[in-house]
Amino acid sequence: MNDLLFDMALCTVTAWTLGVAAQLIGQPVILAYLVGGFLLGPSGLHFVRSQETIGVISELGLIFLLFMIGLEIDLKKIIRSGRVIIVSAAAQIVGCCALGVAFFVMLGLPLGGGHWDALYLGVAASLSSTVIIVKVLYDKRELDTLPGRVTLGILVLQDLFVILFLAIQPSLNDLRISVLLISLARVGALVATALLVSRYVLPFLFYRIARLPELVLVGALAWCLFTSELAEYLHLSREMGALVAGVSLSTFPYALDVAAKVTSLRDFFVTLFFVGVGMTIPIPTMSMLGLAFALGAFTILSRFLTTFPPLYALRQGLRASLLPAINLSQLSEFSLVLLQIGVVSGHIGNDAKAATSFTFVVLAAISTFAMGRSNAIVRTLVPLLKRVGLRDLDQVGPRDAETTQHGGARIMLLGFFRTASSLIADLEARNSATLKDIAVIDFNPVVFQKLSASGIKVIYGDIGQRETLVHAGVGEAEVLICSVPDFLLKGTTNERLVRQLRAINPKAVIVAPADLLSDVEDLYAAGADYVLVSRMTESTELCEILETIDGGLLDEKRGHLDRRLKNRHEVLA
Incomplete structure (x- = not known):
């Protein structure tokens, strides 16, 4: 117990100290958490004594993170999304996944036989960071511009895609049609149960306890953990259960109050989650650095190959087609989450996860810089594209x-x-x-x-x-x-x-x-x-x-x- 308290205190103090430093130099605090975990872990100063216990606590952070992501997914907005957002998001997600799987298979990564490194990296490379993008666009006051709305629409549909992937993820090693149908039936049962309870039971209960903030918090956590365990019982992942629990509450009036109550608790556990991920990053080897470089280069190139063409074909003009591609050119926090789930499930090796963590850090810094200067970049690229024959x-x-x-x-x-x-x-x-x-x-x-x-x-x-x-x-x-x-x-x-x-x-x-x-x-x-x-x-x-x-x-x-x-x-x- 003393070791646990010492490790938690050490992780928290380190994360806070490096987080403050990251804010002062204009970088995402998630980078600071990863660096802090690396320094404290076995590849760094080896200060943490009970990494397994930190792993358990960080898994709680992962569950709360997915619960909050679910609360922020607005299904009504997805349904109302215009043709431009739906078509461009579909092209970006499907295109990146297909190109990614093919690319990583060509690099020699396994696809099948119990090892799915190429698939996980392809999916991870198709996702972009909501935290980084929203912060930079908010600071630039570009959330309400057309490229900003397209970017946010694609991010929302990426979250929806992750739900579908998590539905089949537990069955990857036995992915027959019958098994897939059973998995989808389990997902349907989970979603139906969550929606029915949140529609007919939770409103009544939350209305009765609305004036007792501590019960609202405990009730939200109980719902999250109950749905997570229900997903585990149905042979789905706890993480998917947490995501469904959040989505089932997202359209109801008390969702904002629940989010406000859970946020502070989530932030603490999520901090430990990213510190825990940082602890698993090994000292870079040439092979890991090579994979990280390939993943980073593919992520940036694939954004332009899969985002720019559909927007340009939909007559959005060169500028409005380039800006979302620049905005989306990084990996998501969810990419780290998926790779962690893959390691726990035995689907991928630690090298793929370590390379993804390293790439996340590098691309987060590069993309923050590029987004801050996106308009200057576009002004340089538009004349070049016109010279090669593209019409604006x-x-x-x-x-x-x-x-x-x-x-x-x-x-x-x-x-x-x-x-x-x-x-x-x-x-x-x-x-x-x-x-x-x-x-x-x-x-x-x-x-x-x-x-x-x-x-x-x-x-x-x-x-x-x-x-x-x-x-x-x-x-x-x-x-x-x-x-x-x-x-x-x-x-x-x-x-x-x-x-x-x-x-x-x-x-x-x-x-x-x-x-x-x-x-x-x-x-x-x-x-x-x-x-x-x-x-x-x-x-x-x-x-x-x-x-x-x-x-x-x-x-x-x-x-x-x-x-x-x-x-x-x-x-x-």
């Missing part, structure tokens, strides 16, 4: 070519975000003749397609590039409206953009938005004729709302808003 959305038809060559738009919207979407909708509602005088410059393929279909002039291009502005004809426009806030602009700011516009067109009226009050004077100094300060517009409306509340007229004001929203079809809803 700015090269797709005579109508657009005529617009860009002759300019001719009196009013030009530079960038197209929510404010611009509402402006177009208001002008359409008023049947305003001004619409025929407007042209939009933006590189969002959805905007390009929808505006073109509605007859509005649209030019596909990056407003951060001077060549785009000149080619689009901003030099002849009378009014130039910058409609995108600074935090969404790529490679430029509104102040820089205004200076460029004023240099190209000294006579035009330029309107630009200010994120901060201190930006107003800078924009005027740069050459803007009017600065939009949205916070002041919103505060004016809030003042009016307070007055209507005092006058008992809030329902009337809300009715006015409802009438404006009725039958309103914006490009960016």
Whole structure:
């Protein structure tokens, strides 16, 4: 017991210390946990005395991790996913798996006869890190962009794919049709039981204990462990049971409360899980480094081979097709989980798991750096792809070519975000003749397609590039409206953009938005004729709302808003 407490304390202190250091240098804390485990384990300083006990505790962390992942899988969002996300995700997952299995078999890794290293590595290479991707996209404020939504959609469907793989994983050594059908029947029984209990029993119980936080926590853990043991009884994995337990709760109102209660406990055990994985990483050998290099190179190359082509074929443009491929170019935490399950099941050797852990560390660092500079990378790649013959959305038809060559738009919207979407909708509602005088410059393929279909002039291009502005004809426009806030602009700011516009067109009226009050004077100094300060517009409306509340007229004001929203079809809803 004393050894156990000492080992847990040592692992926790080491993980926290290295985690703080990782945050200071901008790296994922998971890397710190793996490095900490390596240093404490038999390949490092050999400080941990009871690695088997840590392994048991880390398995609990794995179960809680999968439970939380299940809670975060929104089946309704998967069902509502558009054709672009579903097709691109299917191509990426199936393509990576097929290419991966073939590639690793060519390298001499086994596939069958009780050894499934090539299959596990192929599946592991098809998964990307939700933790790393969401953090970087959140920091860059790109979660709500088209490439961000495509990336997140693919990640969600990757999680769904893992559920299917875990369903057949226990039967890999005897994978006959009859055995597969039995496995699927067991999965069906597990899922049906979980859904029925979570639909008809758990809501009543959780409602009764909602005011007792400790019982909510214990109830969530009891449900997770009960479903895990039910999966074990059905000869499935405990890990799959935990995942199903989470998914069965994900669409219900108390899911958020359960997640909030379990998160802190999960974080502790998950920390020990990744430290435990780090302990199993041996001192690198030439063969292990060779496999790790092959896995890393394949992961990056396969993302571009399986993600870019379907998105490009779906007419998303070069930029929106490249960015998800860059975002997804790393291994997932789930890859480590799957390899750990494979080792425990006796399906793979420790070399494959060690190589995957090493590759995860390297790719996490590389991909974090690449995602932070993804727009610069895309700006370099797009001209190269055009030179080899790939056409972008700015090269797709005579109508657009005529617009860009002759300019001719009196009013030009530079960038197209929510404010611009509402402006177009208001002008359409008023049947305003001004619409025929407007042209939009933006590189969002959805905007390009929808505006073109509605007859509005649209030019596909990056407003951060001077060549785009000149080619689009901003030099002849009378009014130039910058409609995108600074935090969404790529490679430029509104102040820089205004200076460029004023240099190209000294006579035009330029309107630009200010994120901060201190930006107003800078924009005027740069050459803007009017600065939009949205916070002041919103505060004016809030003042009016307070007055209507005092006058008992809030329902009337809300009715006015409802009438404006009725039958309103914006490009960016």
